[in-house]
Amino acid sequence: MSRQAVSPQVAQENRAWVRDLSSCGDRRELASRRLYEVLQRAARSEVRRRASRLRLAGPELDDIAHHAAADALLTICGKVGTFRGDCKFTTWAYKFVIFDVAAKINRHFWQRAGVAFDDEDWERLPSRLDIAPEVHAESQDLMEAVHRAVNETLTAKQKLVFVALVLNGMPTDVLADQLGSTHNAIYKMMFDARRKLRTALADAGYLPSCRSHDQTSQ
Structure with a gap:
């Protein structure tokens, strides 16, 4: 299967993400902070989507979103060299935070409220x-x-x-x-x-x- 083409602008943004996250010092720190904000927004959205049936609210939501974004950031920084560039970098990064949200909600719900299904x-x-x-x-x-x-x-x-x-x-x-x-x-x-x-x-x-x-x- 051929690799999906991205626009020149997206390709440039992708290279910037990979370069900055692979560097050291202030450049890496700044890129990490920017990516964390992106991941946290995605995590909050995913947690809210799941929250109604899991009876989660308030601080619990923020805590799960925060930890999912932080853990996803660490994973992404460790795997940034594997990014192929066939989609937006942030789209590639989203899957990590979505998986982290799912895992943390599973673990949280198992520990706090048992298992319930709709x-x-x-x-x-x-x-x-x-x-x-x-x-x-x-x-x-x-x-x-x-x-x-x-x-x-x-x-x-x-x-x-x-x-x-x-x-x-x-x-x-x-x-x-x-x-x-x-x-x-x-x-x-x-x-x-x-x-x-x-x-x-x-x-x-x-x-x-x-x-x-x-x-x-x-």
Whole structure:
């Protein structure tokens, strides 16, 4: 796939960002402050977007936005040499702060209020758990069964990983970095969580049991 072209003005701005953030002293400090302001605005916007369903307000919002912007700035400064220049530098930088906001909200909500999902979240779960559409259509209360399975069978850490990966779509490597874990550990945790949920749904009669599936596949 060919690299997307940017305007000469954008290309010039991109080079300035990379040059200044890669330098030392006052130039780097000034560029870092400018970028932090950009990242903080993006972080506040993303936190507000998520805030209503998570019942966050006031100082909590500002604290999450501040820390997400600060952590994203450190990551960007460390990865600035990998920027390819095929989009605006700030657009490239936004993805880091968005991921940081998602990770911090996941961690914050897990620690302070448990795991909660809105109706739209639950409607997405069957397909993300690889539940066949025809099975989904057969039961009006499947969502309640999934809700119970999440709350009753997953550990707190598995819930955190489940929310981040399945509902918020966070890349596994980003989540692993945020939690100080490894890609393989996160993968195994998600695998175990999915297995627990499918087993719980099978035991409740919403899915074929793993035993019957194994017998038919022999």
